[in-house]
Amino acid sequence: MSSFRRTAAIVLRQFYLMRGSPVRVLPIFAWVAVDIVLWGFITRYLNAIASPGFDFVPVLLGAILFWDFFTRVMHGVSIAFLEDVWSHNFLNLFASPLSIREYVGGLVLTSIATSALGLLTMVILASTVFGLSFFVYGLLLVPFLLVLFLFGIALGIFASALVLRFGPASEWIVWPIPAFLSPFAAVFYPVSTLPPWMQQVSRLLPASYVFEGMRATVAGGAYRGTTLLLSACLAGLYILLASWCFTRIHRHAVRTGLLARYSAESTG
Amino acid sequence: MSPKVLAVDRLRRLYGGTVAVDGVSFDVGQGEIVGLLGPNGAGKTTIINMVLGVLEPSAGTIRIEGADIAASRVRALERTNFAAVYAPLPGNLTVFQNLRVFGLMYGVKELPDRIETLLEQFDLGRLRNSRCGVLSSGEQTRVSLAKAMINRPRLLLLDEPTASLDPAVADDIRTQIHEFVTRDQVGVLWTSHNMYEVADVCDRVLFLSRGKILLEGDPGALPRAHGKETLEELFIAVAREPLALRRD
Numbered sequence: 001m002s003s004f005r006r007t008a009a010i011v012l013r014q015f016y017l018m019r020g021s022p023v024r025v026l027p028i029f030a031w032v033a034v035d036i037v038l039w040g041f042i043t044r045y046l047n048a049i050a051s052p053g054f055d056f057v058p059v060l061l062g063a064i065l066f067w068d069f070f071t072r073v074m075h076g077v078s079i080a081f082l083e084d085v086w087s088h089n090f091l092n093l094f095a096s097p098l099s100i101r102e103y104v105g106g107l108v109l110t111s112i113a114t115s116a117l118g119l120l121t122m123v124i125l126a127s128t129v130f131g132l133s134f135f136v137y138g139l140l141l142v143p144f145l146l147v148l149f150l151f152g153i154a155l156g157i158f159a160s161a162l163v164l165r166f167g168p169a170s171e172w173i174v175w176p177i178p179a180f181l182s183p184f185a186a187v188f189y190p191v192s193t194l195p196p197w198m199q200q201v202s203r204l205l206p207a208s209y210v211f212e213g214m215r216a217t218v219a220g221g222a223y224r225g226t227t228l229l230l231s232a233c234l235a236g237l238y239i240l241l242a243s244w245c246f247t248r249i250h251r252h253a254v255r256t257g258l259l260a261r262y263s264a265e266s267t268g
Numbered sequence: 269m270s271p272k273v274l275a276v277d278r279l280r281r282l283y284g285g286t287v288a289v290d291g292v293s294f295d296v297g298q299g300e301i302v303g304l305l306g307p308n309g310a311g312k313t314t315i316i317n318m319v320l321g322v323l324e325p326s327a328g329t330i331r332i333e334g335a336d337i338a339a340s341r342v343r344a345l346e347r348t349n350f351a352a353v354y355a356p357l358p359g360n361l362t363v364f365q366n367l368r369v370f371g372l373m374y375g376v377k378e379l380p381d382r383i384e385t386l387l388e389q390f391d392l393g394r395l396r397n398s399r400c401g402v403l404s405s406g407e408q409t410r411v412s413l414a415k416a417m418i419n420r421p422r423l424l425l426l427d428e429p430t431a432s433l434d435p436a437v438a439d440d441i442r443t444q445i446h447e448f449v450t451r452d453q454v455g456v457l458w459t460s461h462n463m464y465e466v467a468d469v470c471d472r473v474l475f476l477s478r479g480k481i482l483l484e485g486d487p488g489a490l491p492r493a494h495g496k497e498t499l500e501e502l503f504i505a506v507a508r509e510p511l512a513l514r515r516d
Contacts, residue, residue, distance in 0.1 A: 002346075002375045009372035013358070016365045020399075087358035092415075095320035095355075096373045097345040255324045257283065260317040 006098050010106020011113075014080050018114075032068045032118045033125055039064040040130035058136045058218045060188065063211060065122045065132070067187045070148040070207060071178040072118040076111025077156025078163075078174040085168050090262045094254075100247050107160070108153055115149070137217055143228050144210045150235035151206045155181075157242035165249045167262070186211050206235040271298050272331075273423045273455030274319065279328035281314055281479075288314045290479035291328070296423065296455040301446075303466045303487065304459045306476030307507035312459045313352075315476075316425050319457070320350055332423050346375060351416035352427035356408055359401020363392055363411050366400055367418060374419035386414040389444060405432035413441065417448060424449075424456045430465060438462075442469050463500040473499070475506045482506055 018024045043056040050056065084090060093103065126132035134141055159174045166173070184198055185207040191199055202208040209231035216223045253259035274296040281289040289311045296302045304312050317323035319330055321337050321344070330337040335344040357366045367386065371379040387393045390410040395403060400411055409432055416424060426445070430438035446469060449456055460466050466473060467487045475483040483490060483506065487499055496502040 005372045005375055009369050012372065013361065013365075013369045016361055016369070020360070020362075083360075087360060088356070089358050091320075091322060091352070091355040092357060092370070093373075094322050095345065095348075095350060096370070097342045097375070098373055099342065254322060257317075257323050260314075260323045 002097070003099070003102055006096075006102045007105045007109065009098075010080075010103060011109045014083065014106075014110040017083060028072070028114050028117050029121045032072060032122045035064055035068050036061070036122050036125045036130070040126065043130065057130060057132050059215060061126055061130055061132050062137070062214060062218070063187050065126055066144065066148055066210065066214065067178070067182065067185070067207075068122060069115060069119050069145065070152045073111055073115040073149050073152025074156040074159065074178060075174070076114040077107045077153060078159045079114075080107045080110040081156075081160035081163065082171060082174065085163060085171065088262075090259060094250075094259060100250050101243075104157060104243060104246060107156070111153065111156060112149075115152070119145075137214065140213060140217055140223065140228070143232065144214060147206050147210050147228070147231045147235050150232065150239060154235060154238035154242045157239070157246050161242065161246040161249045164246070164253060164262075165258075167258075181205060181207070184208065190215065204234070206231040206238070209234075272296070273298055273300075273333055274457065275329075275331040276315070276319070277329045277331075279315065279318060279330065280326045281311075281318060281323070282326045287479050289318070289325075292476075292479070292481055293328075294474055294481065294484070296457055298422075298455055299449055299453040300472065301449060301456040301458055301470050303470035303473035304457055304476065305463075305466060305473055305503060305506075306482075307503075310476040311479040312476055313354075313427060314479075316350070316352070316427055316457070316459070319423075319425060320348070321345055346419070347422040348425070349374070349416045349419055349421040349423075350425035350427070351409070351412040351429050352425075353409070353429075353431050354427070355412075357400050357411055357415055359399060362397050362399050363387070363403075363414075364396040366411065367414060370415050371418050376419050382418060386418060390414045406434065406437050409433055410437075410441070413445070420452055420454075422454060424454050426456060426458045428460055429458070430460070430462065438465070445469070461503075463498065463503055467499050475502070477506050 039061050043060045046056040046060070084093060127134070137144065155177055159177055162173050163170050184201045185205050186194065186202055191202045191208055191212055194202060209227055213223045213228060250259070253262070272295045276295065277293050279289055279292045292315065304315065306312055314323065318325050319337065321341050332344040332348055337344045361369065364383065367383045368379065371383060376382050387396055390413060392410060392414060395407060400408060403411065409429065413429060430441055433441060442465065445456070448454060458470060470487050472485065473487045473490065474481050483494070485493065491497060491499050491502045494502055494505070496505060
């Protein structure tokens with residue numbers, strides 16, 4: 001019960017921040033909406049000039065929607081963490097009975113809420129304005145989103161761990177990680193398009209299996225459930241590794257004095 | 269001797285080859301206010317950080333009501349709290365929101381009532397919906413103290429709690445802390461550079477120099493025992509001529 005209350009405290013803090021600041025709420029909707037509108041019109045144009053019979057909407061706009069969802073999940077965790085960096089709050093948090101598991105749990109719950117709002121925005125825009133039908137993905141839609149969610153959580157925790165390790169000045173690390181991964185994740189093209197060494201990297205990314213599966217499903221081809229299970233296991237493994245990494249880095253920060261000095265560095 | 273709230277035994281902290289805290293042992297009893305004094309860099313904040321569990325000792329043990337901070341961190345920190353000028357509460361939350369968030373974090377029972385009591389006690393009622401970042405430094409200190417008392421801690425760590433307050437407010441705050449300590453039998457470790465304040469509130473003082481406890485005793489009697497008129501004179505002597513003094 002105490003553990004639940006401490007996790008709830010982290011979520012409540014983020015809720016208060018968003019409720020009191022529209023500037024924090026707007027990006028949850030704005031960036032995904034801009035992406036969907038931009039790529040919605042691009043797909044319309046491509047449908048107009050391409051040979052009839054091929055629909056770019058579920059392939060291209062669907063890929064954008066999935067990728068933005070993954071990015072929002074990752075940034076949801078990292079931004080919640082950065083709020084504590086920006087407000088020099090680590091000493092207050094970590095000198096309390098709060099455990100790392102409870103703290104990270106609070107960040108993840110916050111991300112679930114913010115990314116769900118972003119997803120809802122994208123789904124409404126993509127389906128009502130650009131005619132994206134989610135029936136085309138069938139029941140696989142749920143595991144696709146689940147794998148991307150798990151992978152986003154893993155990367156969000158890992159990025160936060162890096163900022164904890166390298167100090168407030170390393171905040172920039174958080175933002176470009178999805179962009180660095182996107183060529184390997186094969187968001188817009190099949191993995192086979194990539195040179196062999198990039199294909200090797202691609203196989204390590206759970207997201208690449210989702211986008212391969214999405215294209216196969218839209219094309220009416222078969223997609224093996226075992227492949228999807230493999231990607232889910234891979235994403236689960238990355239969450240464990242990222243959590244281990246965060247815990248180790250926190251431990252290192254307590255041992256070396258980095259955590260005690262973190263506030264001072266924040267103000268420097 | 270009252271039962272120990274805090275027991276520090278042979279505490280040592282190294283930064284590379286530099287010894288910041290060198291084999292320090294002391295304790296704080298129930299209802300006792302112990303002043304941790306010393307010049308800048310003497311190791312006071314390092315000790316407080318180790319007691320709070322945000323800095324690992326190189327050697328030694330810290331027990332809070334018998335709970336070893338290394339082995340039973342949650343149990344030890346549930347009964348501890350702190351206020352320090354270098355750890356302000358998030359400025360983007362209101363006074364009420366901060367107290368609610370930290371009240372949950374410390375597992376406070378009947379939290380709404382506790383928050384109302386503290387808002388009244390620290391004269392924060394009219395500021396309850398103000399963001400902490402826009403408060404004056406004195407008001408922020410009062411909010412930090414309210415947060416420090418939210419879980420009715422058994423051990424309270426106060427690192428220069430009145431540093432940014434005017435004399436009248438500082439006096440009120442000292443009175444409130446003193447009442448809290450007397451009523452709830454809390455143990456307090458208090459650092460300050462204000463020797464008048466230390467003489468007024470502390471039952472016992474520890475003078476630190478270069479990471480070691482140089483002197484320990486009653487703040488009223490200690491200066492004369494070392495040929496000084498006041499605690500301030502003794503402090504200056506500790507800062508300038510530590511080798512001329514030694515722990516009794």
